[in-house]
Amino acid sequence: MTTSFVEKDSTLDKWNSLSADDKLEEIKNVQSTHGGSTIAPHIVKVFNFNTGYTEADLLSILDRFKIQASIERINGKISKLKKLKNFASIPSKNRELFLYDLLTFIIRQGITNPTNWEIDISDFQNHFQERSRFYVNGKVPLPTINKSVTKAEIDFEKRYIKELQQIELRRTLMEQAVENYNRASQALIRLVDSGYGMAQAIENYQGAVLDELVIEKESYTEDAEDSEEKERKKLSRKCYLNCQKMPLKAIEGIEQNDDYFQRGNMQLLVDEGKHQWLIEGEDES
Structure with missing residues (x-):
């Protein structure tokens, strides 16, 4: 295992010099002193010998388990x-x-x-x-962000999630939105960190995407003005799905755009308060 930093007063500071039995005792000490903490369920798994392995197997693992500290990020x-x-x-x-x-x-x-x-x-x-x-060449590919390395856990405190809840979007589509949001966020960090004017290119791209969202939403607004709340939510979902199917817009300096990036940037714009998915009635505007 590697870690960037280990405190001098930490047990882990001398971990590599301990015998397997001493390492096991240290883990047991952690179990007794942190029994109610968030790590408790994970420590329980270490001592679950009903899964086919024994304490002898655990000692064999601990004997080989080393910690490399001060590893560069x-x-x-x-x-x-x-x-x-x-x-x-x-x-x-x-x-x-x-x-x-x-x-x-x-x-x-x-x-x-x-x-x-x-x-x-x-x-x-x-x-x-x-x-x-x-x-x-002059352009670079969009960063490859695999689905498997991004969690699709829904954070109900996020603004864009609250917006999706307002239009009563189905759970599977909401999880897809979270995945796109997370992947696009990671890709943006890599692109912006690379410098060379990429931040301005992304700002221009997001502005173009926002313009398209506003135009698409406006095409539904007239029908929603005198509609009941249920119908307005239905129109909002239809508008949302059409936005997800928009043709990919070009990004300056990027060889080719990707669905995850465009859809994720839509959620980012909503999260920043620049757009709303819900089409409001005339009395709510």
Whole structure:
């Protein structure tokens, strides 16, 4: 296990020098002192010997379980890798995004085969060659954000979720919206962090998307003015679904847009209070 920092007064500071039996005692101490905490359910699993493994198996694992502290964070490693001659063929403005592309490939292998996380060097080299050609020219691909690395847990405190609740959107579509929101958010962070005017390009893109949302919503407003609340919610859902099917708008500096990014940015605009999904009646405007 790796971690960025371990306190000097923490048990983990001397963890690697402990015997397997001592490590087990430390875990038991944590169980007794943090029995009511959020980690309690996870500690219980450690001692659940009804699942086919024994305390001897646990001791064998603990004997090999080491902690590497003060490990540099991913963004720090990326900054160093950008300077290597291996990436000289990639324009400097595109290197960080390319390295995150490679990282996504590595993570995907672990997700696909979690019991044997090995990267075949030939597969890696093929991916390197195939993807690098996209980063050599003036435009870069949209960051690859896998569905499997983003949680679709619904945060009911988010503004855009409250908006979706107002129009009584079905749960499955709401989870899809959360997934798109999370993936687009991660992609935006990578794009903006890469610099080179990308923040302005994203701002222009979001402005264009917002214009389309306003126009689409306006096409339903007249029908909703004298309608009952139930009918207005139905019209709002229809408008929402049509917005999700809008043609993908181009992004300056990006080779090709993606459905998840456009749909996720719609939710981001709603979350920022720049748009509402609910079509209000004449007396509510």
